[in-house]
Amino acid sequence: MFSVAWGVFATAVGWIVATDFRGAAHRFHRLSHAVMPFGGVGVPVVGVGFFRLLAGVFALAGPVVLVGGLMDVWRGEAGSDSLPPIPAWFVVVEATIVGVGLWRTWQRTGVLRREWDAGNGPRRAAVAGLTTSAVAFIATLGFGWGTWMMASWLAGGLCGLILLLGDQPGKPSDTGLASADSSGS
Numbered sequence: 001m002f003s004v005a006w007g008v009f010a011t012a013v014g015w016i017v018a019t020d021f022r023g024a025a026h027r028f029h030r031l032s033h034a035v036m037p038f039g040g041v042g043v044p045v046v047g048v049g050f051f052r053l054l055a056g057v058f059a060l061a062g063p064v065v066l067v068g069g070l071m072d073v074w075r076g077e078a079g080s081d082s083l084p085p086i087p088a089w090f091v092v093v094e095a096t097i098v099g100v101g102l103w104r105t106w107q108r109t110g111v112l113r114r115e116w117d118a119g120n121g122p123r124r125a126a127v128a129g130l131t132t133s134a135v136a137f138i139a140t141l142g143f144g145w146g147t148w149m150m151a152s153w154l155a156g157g158l159c160g161l162i163l164l165l166g167d168q169p170g171k172p173s174d175t176g177l178a179s180a181d182s183s184g185s
Contacts, residue, residue: 004073005150007066009157014059016161018052024164025052031111031164084144091142098138102131115163122162129159 016024029048105112116127133156140149 002146002150003065003069005069005154007062007064007069009154010058010062011066012062012161013157013164014055014057014062016165017055018059020048020052022165025055027164086141086144088142091138094141095138098134102134106131126159126162130156130163133159 015021017028018025020026025048029051032051102112104110107113112127112131116124119127133152136152137149137156140146140152
């Protein structure tokens with residue numbers, strides 16, 4: 001099932017960013033700089049072109065992995081719904097990392113807070129869904145529920161895609177670096 005979930009996500013994100021659909025590559029570039037722990041100052045290290053090239057690799061590999069995963073499901077060779085036992089320390093470390101990440105992105109200057117403040121109903125629902133799916137991912141990881149973990153991962157990816165495609169083309173975004181969106185393209 002992981003191959004199916006990864007294939008769907010990689011294909012969708014890959015094609016959307018590689019083709020710069022509705023300015024997704026430029027928005028992804030701004031978002032990536034906005035969430036960097038010590039970034040946001042100076043000239044960006046990589047440009048939009050790099051993100052588009054990398055997304056192209058995912059756009060080509062995603063369907064291959066998806067077809068392989070669907071073939072495994074069709075033959076009945078897909079993995080079980082439960083995960084092997086995960087050590088409690090690993091779940092605690094993951095929960096700490098996700099907690100700190102959510103705390104940073106929900107601060108007054110954080111990306112999710114800015115998306116929430118600037119958003120309408122669907123955009124706010126995507127921000128809430130992304131936050132909820134991150135928490136659900138850690139909870140399902142801790143309980144060893146593989147199918148639900150993949151479902152929360154895909155739901156978070158869908159919410160992320162909604163945020164990535166949220167702005168209309170040509171409409172400026174308040175998410176990150178305004179001057180960095182043209183570098184590297």
